[in-house]
Structure formats: structure tokens, C-alpha cells
Amino acid sequence: MLLLLRLLLKNAFRHKLRSALTLIGLVVAICAFGLLRTIVDAWYAGAEASASTRLVTRSAVSLTFPLPLNYGERIRAVQGVSGLSWANWFGGVYVTERNFFPQFAVDPPSYLALYPEYVLPDAQRQDFLRDRQGAIVGRKLADKFGWRVGDQIPLRGTIYPGTWSFTLRGIYDGVDASTDEQQLLFHWKYLSESIRQRPGANPARVDSVGVYVVGIREADDAALISQRIDALFRNSLAETLTETEKAFQLSFVSMSEAILVAIQAVSLIIVVIIMAVMANTMTMTARERLAEYATLRVLGFSPGFVVRLLAAESLLIALVGGLFGIALTLPLAAFVGQAVGTLLPVFRVSELTLLLQLLAALLVGAVAAAWPAWRISRIDIVAGLRHVG
Amino acid sequence: MNAAAADALPPPLIRIRALSKAYQRGAQHIPVLQGVDLDVQRGEFIALMGPSGSGKSTLLNLIAGIDQPGGGRIEIGGIDIAGLSEGELADWRAANVGFIFQFYNLLPVLSAAENIELPLLLTDLTRRQRRQHVDAVLAMVRLSDRADHYPNELSGGQQQRVAIARALVSDPQLIVADEPTGDLDRVTGGEVLSLLADLHRQLGKTIVMVTHDPKAAERAERLVHLEKGVLVAGTAFGH
Numbered sequence: 268m269l270l271l272l273r274l275l276l277k278n279a280f281r282h283k284l285r286s287a288l289t290l291i292g293l294v295v296a297i298c299a300f301g302l303l304r305t306i307v308d309a310w311y312a313g314a315e316a317s318a319s320t321r322l323v324t325r326s327a328v329s330l331t332f333p334l335p336l337n338y339g340e341r342i343r344a345v346q347g348v349s350g351l352s353w354a355n356w357f358g359g360v361y362v363t364e365r366n367f368f369p370q371f372a373v374d375p376p377s378y379l380a381l382y383p384e385y386v387l388p389d390a391q392r393q394d395f396l397r398d399r400q401g402a403i404v405g406r407k408l409a410d411k412f413g414w415r416v417g418d419q420i421p422l423r424g425t426i427y428p429g430t431w432s433f434t435l436r437g438i439y440d441g442v443d444a445s446t447d448e449q450q451l452l453f454h455w456k457y458l459s460e461s462i463r464q465r466p467g468a469n470p471a472r473v474d475s476v477g478v479y480v481v482g483i484r485e486a487d488d489a490a491l492i493s494q495r496i497d498a499l500f501r502n503s504l505a506e507t508l509t510e511t512e513k514a515f516q517l518s519f520v521s522m523s524e525a526i527l528v529a530i531q532a533v534s535l536i537i538v539v540i541i542m543a544v545m546a547n548t549m550t551m552t553a554r555e556r557l558a559e560y561a562t563l564r565v566l567g568f569s570p571g572f573v574v575r576l577l578a579a580e581s582l583l584i585a586l587v588g589g590l591f592g593i594a595l596t597l598p599l600a601a602f603v604g605q606a607v608g609t610l611l612p613v614f615r616v617s618e619l620t621l622l623l624q625l626l627a628a629l630l631v632g633a634v635a636a637a638w639p640a641w642r643i644s645r646i647d648i649v650a651g652l653r654h655v656g
Numbered sequence: 657m658n659a660a661a662a663d664a665l666p667p668p669l670i671r672i673r674a675l676s677k678a679y680q681r682g683a684q685h686i687p688v689l690q691g692v693d694l695d696v697q698r699g700e701f702i703a704l705m706g707p708s709g710s711g712k713s714t715l716l717n718l719i720a721g722i723d724q725p726g727g728g729r730i731e732i733g734g735i736d737i738a739g740l741s742e743g744e745l746a747d748w749r750a751a752n753v754g755f756i757f758q759f760y761n762l763l764p765v766l767s768a769a770e771n772i773e774l775p776l777l778l779t780d781l782t783r784r785q786r787r788q789h790v791d792a793v794l795a796m797v798r799l800s801d802r803a804d805h806y807p808n809e810l811s812g813g814q815q816q817r818v819a820i821a822r823a824l825v826s827d828p829q830l831i832v833a834d835e836p837t838g839d840l841d842r843v844t845g846g847e848v849l850s851l852l853a854d855l856h857r858q859l860g861k862t863i864v865m866v867t868h869d870p871k872a873a874e875r876a877e878r879l880v881h882l883e884k885g886v887l888v889a890g891t892a893f894g895h
Binding site: 269270271273274277278281558559562563564565566567568569570648649652 | 763
């Protein structure tokens with residue numbers, strides 16, 4: 268066995284330049300496959316992190332149309348609803364447009380109750396609840412801008428004109444890696460009252476809500492409760508559309524569906540290309556070694572043995588390339604994650620992606636060996652012995 | 657030889673009857689062997705000679721079980737190898753035939769000892785037992801000090817001695833050699849032939865050797881001459 272293993276290892280890296288080039292191709296392909304999959308995953312991260320017991324109610328016309336605040340009490344009274352909160356997209360600019368990150372005006376007590384995945388120390392939570400000009404941010408966002416609790420965060424309003432200043436009262440951590448830690452939450456009351464006081468305020472924005480977040484007791488009742496909520500406001504001036512939080516998040520993703528499909532297609536094409544490159548390598552290898560395989564057959568080794576020898580060699584090269592590719596993916600993903608910043612707040616290489624990378628590498632190895640292995644399984648020993656590699 | 661004398665002989669190791677082989681090249685049918693009859697006794701050393709294209713290598717390949725005849729029978733040790741499946745033939749070769757090639761056919765990535773050990777991987781021997789067998793045949797071919805050398809670190813003669821050791825290591829009853837000195841200079845070729853002759857004498861192996869070289873053929877006990885796929889003459893050297 269040791270001898271066969273040595274034969275396998277020595278054969279696999281016999282042509283150093285060819286092996287190195289094939290390995291580089293594999294590493295790049297597997298790494299690119301993993302990165303592209305991670306980009307797609309990051310796009311869906313919001314939807315994946317959604318709770319099945321949360322619904323989102325928004326204007327049936329468009330997300331840009333606000334809903335009246337007084338809808339809240341009626342929604343809260345719907346059978347099956349366990350909690351209610353609301354949020355407005357703020358859309359402010361921190362220093363420069365390049366520093367984009369999501370900001371929401373929320374009703375803090377009810378919002379934090381509905382989002383237990385935002386883990387905030389008790390003292391910071393209390394400080395935030397007490398200070399109407401206070402805000403909390405996710406850990407990644409705080410780290411990105413070097414913010415500390417007590418810092419002032421000025422935002423230039425785009426939807427809500429003027430300069431808005433918030434005191435950072437807390438930094439929350441996500442309960443797991445899929446939780447968005449790149450957003451800022453502040454008091455909806457502060458926003459609403461400020462609008463009211465500012466000259467020339469848009470009356471439509473006063474006491475209005477971007478979306479309601481509705482907590483429900485049973486995930487299975489989501490459809491029924493959605494229907495009940497929307498029925499309440501049918502034929503009103505502001506009809507609603509209620510859907511699960513996941514469906515709500517996916518509606519954003521669907522806007523870029525074509526891009527995602529393209530990215531997924533490219534990630535598969537990369538695997539197919541490296542498959543062809545490696546199949547070429549293994550075909551050359553098998554052709555050069557015809558006389559050696561024929562010699563093994565003369566010595567009494569079966570056709571299956573030489574096929575396994577070639578397949579194992581191909582799988583070994585693919586495995587080594589795949590492992591290096593996977594190893595390279597992790598630091599590269601961290602770098603890309605930092606570069607894309609708040610655009611894709613949860614940029615993490617998932618365990619599934621790592622597994623798929625490994626499987627893709629092994630698939631490349633297996634497919635690359637298929638044709639040459641079939642050829643050498645049918646080799647005529649006498650013709651093989653005459654072959655000059 | 658009269659009938660009584662023939663009855664007294666032990667059955668031949670190789671018994672070939674009406675053996676034929678032809679190749680098809682497009683529409684052209686090219687006969688290579690036609691109606692060959694040949695007996696080789698156990699422990700006999702024979703040389704096959706003939707001009708290029710006479711069919712001697714084809715006959716050798718058929719005897720070694722690496723090619724299939726078009727017709728006739730090849731019995732080796734009482735087994736009609738033409739009737740064996742590919743898998744059975746591979747097992748039969750591993751147990752019964754040692755092959756020596758003109759160009760040695762050593763695996764370049766393995767050392768001399770590893771090349772010799774290869775056929776033993778098909779046996780039930782333990783690693784230690786394999787090592788003992790390898791050491792023994794390396795000593796026989798006088799290459800014990802080159803066990804860890806790779807083929808490209810050995811001369812042609814040394815490589816052929818490694819190939820002979822590989823052919824011997826599983827102790828086959830039959831050794832076939834296809835132009836074993838064809839790639840060697842006269843002196844080195846002579847050394848290799850002496851080694852083969854010694855092994856034949858000491859171990860009593862049956863050897864069938866194809867050669868172009870009359871000097872090499874003289875080392876055999878019997879010369880069989882082929883022309884255009886037909887056995888035309890046999891000469892016993894009597895040593």
C-alpha cells in the first residue's frame with residue numbers, strides 16, 4: 268500500500284510545471300467559485316436571517332409611501348398578533364456618500380423586543396431607551412468607523428433634510444454570524460417630533476411609518492394573519508400589503524435576480540472551465556504513460572487497477588488544489604467583505620459553501636479522469652508497450 | 657523421436673498447436689502467424705529468431721498472454737490461456753510469467769527495489785517478506801548496492817538487470833524476453849545474456865527469448881526460426 272501511495276504521489280507531481288499550473292488554475296477556480304457563492308449568500312443573508320414569526324406590513328402601493336401611525340393599534344388588535352413595532356428608513360449620509368449604511372428610526376422598546384438577535388448590554392439598552400437623541404449601532408459598523416459609546420454621530424438627511432446628530436448609547440452584537448451588525452437604530456419619536464418642528468416639513472412624513480413589524484405567535488398562521496391585517500385597510504386611502512419578513516427581504520433580492528443568476532452561472536462556468544483544463548492535463552498524462560500502464564498490465568495488474576491509479580492521481584491533484592482554494596477563500600472573503608462594507612453586511616463563507624467547494628474540486632478531479640481512464644481501461648497491451656510517451 | 661521416447665518425456669510446459677494470428681488494417685488482412693506448432697519443455701531455454709515481421713514478437717506476446725490468438729491453442733502448464741478472460745489472464749500472468757523488455761520498461765518514479773517489488777503487490781506476502789524477496793533477487797543480479805537508485809541513475813545494463821530481477825521476483829515458471837540485449841552494447845548485452853543463462857542453469861527457469869542476434873541465440877539450448885509467420889527450422893545447441 269505504501270508503495271502504491273508513493274507511486275501515486277510521485278506520479279501526481281511528476282511534471283512539476285504542469286502540476287503547478289494545473290494547481291494554480293484549480294486554486295483560482297475553487298476560490299472564485301467560493302467567493303461568488305458567498306456574494307450570492309450575502310445577497311440572501313437578510314432573507315435567511317429573517318424570523319418566521321415576524322411579518323412586515325407596508326403600503327400596498329409602494330414601499331416609498333408611508334402608512335399612518337394610527338394603523339398600529341388596529342394591527343395590534345388582530346387575532347394572532349403578539350407584538351408590534353415600526354420603522355422608517357432614514358437614508359442619512361455620514362460624512363460622505365461612500366460611507367453608506369442603513370439607518371432606521373424605530374420605536375426602541377417594541378423593536379428590540381421583536382429583534383432578540385440584537386444583543387445589547389442592559390445598561391446600554393437602558394441608556395438608549397432614556398435618551399431620545401440616542402442611537403445604537405451594530406458591532407461591525409462601530410468597528411468600521413471606530414465609534415465608541417458616547418460618541419456623537421452626525422448624519423446629513425436626504426429624505427429628512429438637515430443635519431441630525433445622535434449620541435451613541437450602545438453597540439449591539441448579533442446573536443450569530445447571520446445577524447446584520449452594520450445598521451444604526453434611533454428613536455422614531457425623535458424623528459417624528461423633529462419633522463414636526465422643522466419649517467417646511469412634509470406633512471405626509473409627520474406621524475407616519477415606513478413599515479410595521481408584526482410579531483405573531485405561530486409561524487403557521489402567517490398567511491392568515493397577513494390576510495386579516497390587509498383586510499382591515501382594504502379600500503382605505505393607504506391600503507397595506509403584509510408579508511413574512513423573509514418574503515419582504517426577498518422582494519429586494521428579486522430586484523437583482525438577474526445579476527444573481529449571472530453570478531451563479533459564472534461560478535459554475537468557472538468550474539466547467541477548470542474541469543476542461545484538468546481533463547486536458549489528465550489526458551496528456553495518460554497518453555504519455557501508456558507504456559507504463561501497459562507494463563503494469565503485463566505484470567498482472569488489472570485494467571481496473573490502472574484506471575484507479577489514474578483516477579486517484581486526478582482526485583489527489585484536485586483535492587490539493589481544492590484545499591488550497593478553500594484556504595485562500597477565507598482570507599479573501601474577509602478582505603472582500605471589508606471592501607463591500609455595508610452593501611453586503613453579512614459577508615461570510617458558509618459551511619455549505621466550503622463543502623460545495625470541496626465537492627466541486629473532487630467533481631473536477633473525477634470528471635477530468637473519466638475520459639483518459641476509459642481510454643486506458645481499453646488499452647491494447649501490445650500497442651501500449653510500443654508507445655513512446 | 658520414436659513413440660516410446662515421446663511417451664517417456666514429461667509433458668511440455670508450453671504446447672502450441674495450429675496457432676494463427678492476423679491483423680486487420682482497413683480492408684487488408686495481414687497474417688502474422690500461420691499454423692504454428694511448438695513444444696517447449698519445462699526448464700528449457702529457447703531463442704526465437706527471424707527477420708523483422710516474421711511474427712516472433714507476436715508469438716512471444718501470445719505465449720506471455722498479453723495478446724490473443726486468432727486461432728489454435730496455447731497451453732501453458734496445461735492451461736489453455738486463449739480461453740481465459742482478461743481478468744483471469746492478468747492473474748495468470750502475475751503468477752506464471754516474468755517479462756523482460758527490450759527497453760527495460762521500469763517505472764521512472766520508483767527506485768530499483770520498488771520496481772522489483774511491484775509484481776509482489778499482487779501476492780499475499782507481507783511487507784517484510786516482499787522486502788526479503790527483493791533483496792534476494794537484487795543480490796542475484798548483483799545490484800544490492802543500487803537498490804535505492806532510480807532508473808535514470810542506472811546504466812542500460814543495470815536497468816536491464818533490474819528488469820530481470822523484477823521478472824524473477826515472483827518466481828514464475830516462465831520467463832519471456834523480447835530482445836533483452838537489443839538496446840545494449842555488445843559487452844553489456846553479453847553480461848545480461850550470461851546472467852540469463854546463469855539463472856536458467858541455477859533456477860531451472862523456462863526461458864523464451866526473441867532476438868535478432870545470432871550470438872545471443874547461441875546462449876539458448878534451442879533455436880526456433882520463424883519466417884513469414886511459419887516455423888521453418890529448429891536447431892538444438894546441446895549445451
